[in-house]
Amino acid sequence: MKISHLKIIDSHFHFYDYEVFDQIAVAAGYVNSEKSLHQAYEDNNIVHGVVMGNGALEPDEHTYPAYMSYCVGLDRDWIHGDMAHAVALVEENLKRRQCCGVKLYPGYNHVYVSDPVYDPIYELARKYDKPVAIHTGLTATANALLKYSHPLTLDEAAVKFPDVQIVMCHIGNPFLQDAIAVLEKNHNVAVDVSGLLEGKIPDMNAFLKEKRGYINMLRDWFSYLGAYDRVMFGTDWPLANLRDYIAFVKVFIPERYWGDVFFNNANAIYRLGLKGEA
Ligand SMILES: [Zn+2]
Known part of the structure; x- marks a missing residue:
């Protein structure tokens, strides 16, 4: 049963057969499987999802159903391997229609996103006109x-590559103030x-009450920024319950921007070419 008429794109989730994700999915009320995900998407009117890639760079390792696009993810210790080969594999992915960007994990790789080692990746993103999504914050x-995952580090990358679309994942949480400054200054950075x-929130009303200070901060910083055309909904499945997540985001994003934040922005920024929210 659908609980909402709002058409939604999940701009950030993980679709990876990884033991830790299996346990995390159960805590959120799901199973880490395509079937469980698809059902949860249908129940919540989520029509498309963007996989934040993990694992191998080989294009053959990235096969997804049609309702998904993916960012090829550099989550391994790839910079100590054969760089030229890795860059060539990233390009092979970017040539594919279903690959809508690149995902960087600088905190895990122990490299700043402005390090020259990433330059060929930004150059490919520019060449194929696809975003570079970057894990920020905790x-x-x-x-x-x-x-390496602090949101302020994106400032230098954004200045170095002003014609590359960057996506700051997770608003650098909990470094919200620094994240907002980077977004305010650099219009080529979305979030x-x-x-x-x-997990699953047992009592949403009690949760919203308990976390009202944090939620007010989110609302106030986004209002201060005033750039709702660069804010995208994402769930980080299998981390969270999708129904909870939608309810939570609706609390700090004003209703007049829901069409943009839940659908239009991801459709435009990841060039998904889906039929509009109307
Ligand atoms: Zn994620």
């Missing part, structure tokens, strides 16, 4: 380093609001 593992919730 990391899922303790051996990652926050200095997704994924990764802010985990």
Whole structure:
């Protein structure tokens, strides 16, 4: 049963057969499978999803159903391997219609996003006119380093590549203030609001009450920024329950921008070419 008429694109989720994700999915009320995801998407009127890639760079390793696009993800220790080969594989992905961008994980790779090692990746993104999405803020593992995932680091990359579309994933949470400054200054940086919730919220009203200070901060910073054409909905599935996530984002994004934040912006920024929200 559909709970909403709002047509939604999930601009950030993970679709990866990985043991940790299996446990995380259960905590959110799901199974880490395409069937469970598809059902959850249907139930919540989510018509398309953008996979934030993990794992191998080989295009053959990236096969997804038609309701998904993907960003090829550089999540491994790839910079210590054969760089030229890695860059060539990224390009092979970018040539495909279903590949709508690149995902960088600088906190996990221990490299700043402005490091020259990433230059060929930005150049490919420019050549194929597809975004570079970057994990920012808190990391899922303790051996990652926050200095590399801090949102302020995107400022230098955005200035170095002004004609590349960058996506700041997770608003650099919890470094919200710095994230907003980077977004205010650099118009080639968009943001997704994924990764802010985990698991299934047992009582949404109690949750919203308890977290009202944090939620007010989100609302106020987005209002201060005033750039709702660069804000995208994303769930970070299998991390969070989708129904909870939609309810949560609706609390800090004003209703007049829901069409843009939940659908139009991701459609435009990731060049998905889906039929509009109307
Ligand atoms: Zn993610």
